[in-house]
Each structure stands twice: as C-alpha cells, then as structure tokens.
Amino acid sequence: MTDVLDAYPQLLKGAWITVQLTLLGSALALVLALAFGLAGTARSAWVRALNRVYVEFFRGTATLVLMYWFFYALPLVGLRFTPMFAAVLSLGLNIGAYGAEVVRGSVRAVPRAQYEAAVALNLTPAQRMRRVILPQAVALMLPPFGNLVIELMKGSAIVSLITIGDLTFRAKQIQNSTGETLWTYVAILVLYFVIAQVLQLLVRLAERRVDRILGRRPGRARRRARAVAAEVGG
Amino acid sequence: MDWDWTYTGDILPDLLDGLRLTVTATVLGYLIAVVLGLVWTLLRRTPSRVVNGAVRWITEFIRSTPLLVQLFFIYYVLPTWGITLGALTAGIIGLGLHYSTYTAEVYRGGIADVPRGQWEAAVALNLPRPRVWFDVILPQAVRRVLPTLGNYLIAMFKDSPLLLAINVTELLAAAYKAGSHSLRFLEPITLVGVLFVLVSVVSSILVRLLETRTHATD
Numbered sequence: 001m002t003d004v005l006d007a008y009p010q011l012l013k014g015a016w017i018t019v020q021l022t023l024l025g026s027a028l029a030l031v032l033a034l035a036f037g038l039a040g041t042a043r044s045a046w047v048r049a050l051n052r053v054y055v056e057f058f059r060g061t062a063t064l065v066l067m068y069w070f071f072y073a074l075p076l077v078g079l080r081f082t083p084m085f086a087a088v089l090s091l092g093l094n095i096g097a098y099g100a101e102v103v104r105g106s107v108r109a110v111p112r113a114q115y116e117a118a119v120a121l122n123l124t125p126a127q128r129m130r131r132v133i134l135p136q137a138v139a140l141m142l143p144p145f146g147n148l149v150i151e152l153m154k155g156s157a158i159v160s161l162i163t164i165g166d167l168t169f170r171a172k173q174i175q176n177s178t179g180e181t182l183w184t185y186v187a188i189l190v191l192y193f194v195i196a197q198v199l200q201l202l203v204r205l206a207e208r209r210v211d212r213i214l215g216r217r218p219g220r221a222r223r224r225a226r227a228v229a230a231e232v233g234g
Numbered sequence: 235m236d237w238d239w240t241y242t243g244d245i246l247p248d249l250l251d252g253l254r255l256t257v258t259a260t261v262l263g264y265l266i267a268v269v270l271g272l273v274w275t276l277l278r279r280t281p282s283r284v285v286n287g288a289v290r291w292i293t294e295f296i297r298s299t300p301l302l303v304q305l306f307f308i309y310y311v312l313p314t315w316g317i318t319l320g321a322l323t324a325g326i327i328g329l330g331l332h333y334s335t336y337t338a339e340v341y342r343g344g345i346a347d348v349p350r351g352q353w354e355a356a357v358a359l360n361l362p363r364p365r366v367w368f369d370v371i372l373p374q375a376v377r378r379v380l381p382t383l384g385n386y387l388i389a390m391f392k393d394s395p396l397l398l399a400i401n402v403t404e405l406l407a408a409a410y411k412a413g414s415h416s417l418r419f420l421e422p423i424t425l426v427g428v429l430f431v432l433v434s435v436v437s438s439i440l441v442r443l444l445e446t447r448t449h450a451t452d
Contacts, residue, residue: 060434062392065406065427072410072419150298157300161399168303181314185307189299196298 003178004187007170014170015191021087021156021166022199026149028092029099036096037103038129051100058097064158066090071162087159095152099145106140107133139210146203150196157192167191242421245412249425252408259325259404260391266330267390268383271337275345276367278338297335302396304328309400325397333390340382344375380448384441388434405429 032054040051058066070086081089110133118128160169171188175181277289296304305328312319319327348371356366376383398407409422 056435056438057431060392060431060438061427062395062406062430064395064398065423065430068406068410068419069423069427072413073423076418076420154298154300157302158396158399160302168300168306171303171306175310181310185303185311189295189303189307192299192303193295200298 004174004180004183007174007178010170010174011167011187011191014165014167014188015195017164017166018153018156018192018195021084021091021159021164022149022153022195024088025091025095025152025156028088029094029096029148029152030145032092032096033099033103036100038107040100040104041107051104055097055100058093059101061094063090063094063155064161066094067158067162083159083162083164086162087156087164091152091155091159094155095148098148098151102141102144102148103137106137109140110136135210135214139207139214139216142203142207142210146200146207149199149203153195153199154192238418238421241416241418242425245409245422246425248408248412249405249422249429252403252405253429255322255402256391256394256397256404259322259329259397259402260387260394262326263329263333263394264387264390266327267333267337267386270330270334272341272372274334274338275341278342293335293338296332301328301332301393302399304332305396305400321397321400321402324400325394325402329390329393329397332393333386336386336389337383340379340386341375343382344379345371347378348374377448381441381445384444385438388437388441391437392430392434 036051036054039047040055042048042051067086067090070081070090071083074081114132114136115128118132123131156166157168159166160172163169167188171184175184178184274289274293278286280286305325308319308328308331309321309324312324352370352374353366356370361370394404395406397404398410401407403411405426406423409426410419413419413422
C-alpha cells in the first residue's frame, strides 16, 4: 500500500489530465449542445433535421468506437489528430448529443405565456431568447447537465486505451511497477469518486445561484419582485 | 486511401464473430443489471438504517466511478483473492454491476410513482409483505419504467466495447485485430461505427414504440 502512496506524484499527474479532459470535453459539449439544441427548437424543418441527425448519430455511436475511428482510421485518409484532440473531440461530440436533447427539452418546457409576453412587449427574437427564455431554461438544464459532466468524467477513463496518461493509464503503470494490484485500483477508484463528488457539489452551487438569480427561492430577488408587484397592483 | 470493398467483405465474418460476443455480453450483463438493480432498491427500503446507508454509498460509489476501472478491478484484483474469472465473465459481471446502480434508480422512481392508495389497499386487505411487493407494487412500477429500462439496454450495448481492454474479442477488438493484420483501419472501424449506429437507432425506435404503448395502457 505504501508503494502506491509513494507514487502519488504520478497519480496527481493522471488526475490533472482527467480533470483537463473533463473541462475541455464539457466546454466542447456545452457549445455543441447549445447550438444543436437551439436548432432543435427552430421553426425551419431543415434546421430541426440538422438537430435530429446530429443527436441520433452521436448518441448512437459508442464513444470508444468514435475515438478509435478518429485515432486509427482517419489518419489513413490524411487527417491526423493528436491523442488529446481525438479524445476531447469524441467525448465532446458524444456528450454534446445528450446535452442537445436537454437544451431542446428545457427550452420547450418554458411556459408558452413567456413567449407570448415577450412578443407582446415587442422584444426582438434575439432579445426574447437571451433575456426571457434562456435564463429560465438554464435553471431546468443544470441538473441534467451535472449528470452529463459526471458521465463525461467517467467516460474519460477510456482515453487510457489510446495512450493518454490519465488516471487509469497511471494506474496500469503503477500496477506494473509495484505489483500492488489491489491498492492501485482502490486508490484510483477513490480518486475518481472524489472528483465526481466535487463536480456534483459545484453543480449544486450553480443550481442554487441560478435559482437565486431567477428569484425561485426566498431571497432578495423574490422580495423585490413582490415589492414591485405590490406597487404596480396598488 | 480509398475504400476497398473486397477487403471489407473479407473481414466481415470476423466482425460478425465479434458482434456475437458483444451481444452475449450485453444481454447477460443486462440480466444481472435488471435483477441486481431491484435487489439494491428493495434493500434501500429495509427499516435497518445501517443496511440502507451502506447500500446508498455502495451504489453511489459504483455509479460515480468509471466502468473501465471497475472492469480492471474485477479482472486483475479478484484473482489475487483466489477468484479467477475468464475475461468474458469478468466483463459481463462488470457491465451488470455498473448498470445495476442505474436500474436501481429507475426502479426507485417507478415505485415512488405508484399511487399511495395502492399501498393502503394492500394494507387494508391484510396482504402479506411479499405479496404486496410482487403482486401489487412491482407489476405497476415496472410497467411504468419499461422504456427507461430499455434505454439502459442501449446504453450498455454502447459501453460493451470497453471489454476489449480486458482482452474480450468483441466487435471493436475484432475490428482492431483485423486492421492490425493488414494495417488498414479505415474499413473495419468505420464498419463497427455503422453497425453501432444502426443497432442503436433501430433499438431506440423500438423503445419509443414501447413508450407510446405504455402511455396508451395507462
């Protein structure tokens, strides 16, 4: 067990790469989810079809198959990616497809009256989306997004199979050099668990913040809203 | 490099062999997940606080750590305790165990959705505990969550390529092997991707049909 603990610089290096992959992958997934998710709520049938194709395709492929394809198959047609780029791309594309469904569902779950009110106030479509619809949709998106980030973090373990030195990769190295199979795997399982718990905590904080901004919990915003309502009503 | 159709035809039998293993692992793993998930859910409803808390942490731990590492654990650590498993068996157990924590959540939601009146009626009829569960609550709960359970079957199918890391020659591993013989990876891996998309899209359409049917009978 002490052999494994002595290898902590390696474990930390691996954990840092896992965290990097999680952050980069989530950033890519978020951009794709917003772009394709909003495309799914568009009026034009063609734009909506774009959303369907992206979602069905990337939800349907296994991330590992996609990663192997980027890493082993594409170089043969002249496209060469670094392992890190192939990893982030396949993780982001895959989780982005799930995220796009979340975005589409959340935007559609905002009550119809909100659209009508925004139209009645003569807001432009861009203002309507940015100031009225999205802030409310974001509150609905956050909990499922939190789950997706953890899925992405867990999914990132497969990058060890294309020679990226993440936590799982380091575990195999430490296992080979120390022969301490049990404690090596216990150590990295615990590390993964800790990373997941931290991510969960961050998401919960973000949820609370968004709720407060929207005045969904008794806070300053809601009191102000009530004061405004009283003035207008009175 | 152009797509070579003769080569594609040559490697197809190998890939289909791999697909057979993939399907075996997915189906058997799913059986474990469906049964074990129910066990987790029922254990969480026992009055003992110790059992309840232990099960909660165990499932949370399994759910928030990567399947790949769990597979390594089962394949490399268990033999040091005297339990030696074949690669495929280890893979099936790993898949089943990992997804059982997801199906447990699904069952929990389904049971919570059964109206209170059903419980009260069962108590009023003085039904013994096992009959309440197996004849009243579970049939209603499981019917509600069938589509969600179906989605996890698809998710498991898509996680099955991870088994190549513990030397199971499933679909992707078969493709990789075929590719490394000839150093042509484009055809085999593309083919695997296409197979995966086909199977997942078709099965998600089936799940959607199931969903409309469950809603219709409600």
